[in-house]
Structures are given as structure tokens and as C-alpha cells.
Amino acid sequence: MRLQKSTLFALYAALELAAEPGRQMSTADIADRYGISIHHLAKVMRQLVRAGLIQSVRGVGGGYRFSGNVKRVTLWDIIELFEPAARSANQDDEPGHATPVSRALDNVRAEIDDLTRATMQSITLKSLLKFAPAERQKRLP
Amino acid sequence: MRAGSLMNNSAVAIRAAEAGDIGKVIRLDELHTGLAKPDYWREMFAAYVTAYHFGRYFLIAEDPGGMVGFIVGEIRTWEFGSPPCGWVFAVNVSPDSREGGIGSRLLDAICGRFRDCGVGTVRTMISRNDPLNLAFFRSQGMTAGPYIELEMNLDPGPTDDPNEAKA
Numbered sequence: 211m212r213l214q215k216s217t218l219f220a221l222y223a224a225l226e227l228a229a230e231p232g233r234q235m236s237t238a239d240i241a242d243r244y245g246i247s248i249h250h251l252a253k254v255m256r257q258l259v260r261a262g263l264i265q266s267v268r269g270v271g272g273g274y275r276f277s278g279n280v281k282r283v284t285l286w287d288i289i290e291l292f293e294p295a296a297r298s299a300n301q302d303d304e305p306g307h308a309t310p311v312s313r314a315l316d317n318v319r320a321e322i323d324d325l326t327r328a329t330m331q332s333i334t335l336k337s338l339l340k341f342a343p344a345e346r347q348k349r350l351p
Numbered sequence: 352m353r354a355g356s357l358m359n360n361s362a363v364a365i366r367a368a369e370a371g372d373i374g375k376v377i378r379l380d381e382l383h384t385g386l387a388k389p390d391y392w393r394e395m396f397a398a399y400v401t402a403y404h405f406g407r408y409f410l411i412a413e414d415p416g417g418m419v420g421f422i423v424g425e426i427r428t429w430e431f432g433s434p435p436c437g438w439v440f441a442v443n444v445s446p447d448s449r450e451g452g453i454g455s456r457l458l459d460a461i462c463g464r465f466r467d468c469g470v471g472t473v474r475t476m477i478s479r480n481d482p483l484n485l486a487f488f489r490s491q492g493m494t495a496g497p498y499i500e501l502e503m504n505l506d507p508g509p510t511d512d513p514n515e516a517k518a
């Protein structure tokens with residue numbers, strides 16, 4: 211599954227903040243840690259706020275902190291916010307979509323999509339962080 | 352939820368299942384799946400509890416109030432070309448006792464028994480529509496293995512006609 215940059219940035223940010231739910235981090239801190247565009251990440255952060263997964267903290271030392279449930283929020287919850295096509299990858303407007311071969315190919319793609327979705331839905335942020343490398347584990351809640 | 356189940360599972364003991372556990376196992380399974388399967392569990396108890404077979408385990412988790420979970424599995428050898436491997440067929444924790452680490456204790460216990468038998472891999476199969484159990488096994492470190500499950504519907508076909516089959 212190829213993820214858009216926004217989706218990857220959202221996963222980085224959510225996982226970074228979820229690793230220590232009480233901690234606040236600025237967009238700049240996260241962008242710096244992952245070597246990604248701060249402007250792009252800022253847009254992603256706003257969308258995560260709207261989804262209720264993180265919250266903005268104002269004032270000195272402000273930034274963002276995780277506001278979801280690390281044991282409940284899955285990778286899919288974040289992916290589907292940023293990948294509208296992930297919900298239904300087969301598109302009826304593709305050329306040749308009505309042919310038998312195209313329909314057979316659609317079935318194969320749907321099979322892969324179902325597996326991908328089930329996999330992403332089964333991995334909570336906590337599970338992913340639990341098996342992340344040692345440096346990350348030190349900061350687990 | 353039982354008091355303390357979130358924070359403390361030290362009062363939970365893991366033991367081998369006994370014949371008298373069958374009623375509670377049937378009820379707990381029905382609670383989770385919505386389907387009572389007494390015949391299936393009778394067969395399972397006959398194969399895993401009342402008779403001894405090397406590498407077969409049916410374990411019960413219980414606290415002072417009674418049974419709170421169970422796990423079933425066995426070592427299978429060379430199925431699908433696989434070297435000896437532990438399989439977990441079923442794991443279930445009472446809804447009132449979930450999120451207290453009992454499922455992890457049960458899995459650890461059966462993995463320990465597999466390990467004692469010289470097995471280095473444990474495997475299971477979960478419906479992709481069962482996010483609860485999928486998430487549980489994921490949280491224990493399980494990932495996709497080297498096998499892919501395939502299936503197809505067996506619609507009635509021409510070979511159902513015995514005369515045609517002979518031809």
C-alpha cells in the first residue's frame with residue numbers, strides 16, 4: 211500500500227504524540243525529528259485536531275498533545291482520514307472497467323484491499339509503539 | 352467489570368482444563384460468538400482434555416470467582432509443509448474480565464508449553480472481520496506469517512452427477 215505524504219506525516223505525528231500522551235510537542239519539533247516539511251505537517255496537524263485525535267495547547271510551551279485512546283485508535287483510523295480512495299480503491303471511471311478482465315482484476319485488487327484494511331484496522335497505536343525499536347520503547351506510557 | 356480486573360490479574364491462575372469446565376467454556380464461547388456449539392466443545396474436550404495427546408493444550412484462567420477465560424492449541428507437524436509449530440485455535444476472556452492482561456497470560460502460558468516441547472513458532476488464524484481478536488494477537492507481537500489462506504465456494508457442479516463422473 212503506497213501512502214500519500216500527508217498520511218505518513220499524520221502517522222508520524224500521531225505516533226510521536228501517542229508515545230507520551232501527556233507530553234506537548236510543537237509542529238516544528240515533530241517536523242525536525244522526522245525531517246519533513248513543517249508547512250505540510252502544519253496542515254496535517256489541523257486535520258488531526260478536527261478528527262479529535264490530537265488537541266492544540268496554547269501558551270508558552272504549547273503545541274499539540276494526543277487526545278485519543280492509544281489502545282483503541284488504529285493505523286486505519288488515521289489512514290482513512292487522509293486517503294479517501296482507501297475506502298474503495300476500485301473506480302468505475304477507469305477505462306475498460308466494464309470488461310470481464312477488468313472485473314476480474316477488480317476482484318484481485320479488492321482482495322488485497324480487504325487484507326490491507328484488516329491489517330491496518332488490527333494495529334493500534336499502542337501495539338505499533340510496543341514493537342517499535344528500543345529508543346521508542348523507553349518513552350512508552 | 353469485576354473490581355480490580357483492569358489493574359491486577361495476579362489473582363488469576365492458569366491451569367489445565369478439566370472435564371467439569373465444559374459448561375462454562377460453552378457459555379463463554381456462546382457469549383463471544385453468539386452461537387452455542389455444545390457438540391463441538393464436547394469433541395474438543397474429548398480430544399484435548401479427557402484424552403492425552405502430546406502437544407495438545409486446553410488451559411483455563413480462573414480467579415477466586417471462577418473461570419474467566421480459556422485457550423486451546425496444539426503442536427502440528429508438517430501440515431502445509433510447515434515444520435513443527437504451535438497453533439492456537441481459540442482464546443476467550445470473559446467480557447467482565449477483559450483488559451486485565453488475562454488473554455496475554457493465557458497466550459504466554461500456552462506458548463511456554465509449546466516452547467517446552469521444542470517449538471519456536473506459534474500461529475493462529477483470525478477472521479478479518481474479528482477486530483477484537485486480531486488486535487489482541489497483534490498486541491502480542493504476532494504479524495502476518497509466510498502462508499496465505501485460500502478458499503472458494505463449492506457450488507453444485509457437473510461432477511455432482513454420478514453418471515457424468517463415471518464418464
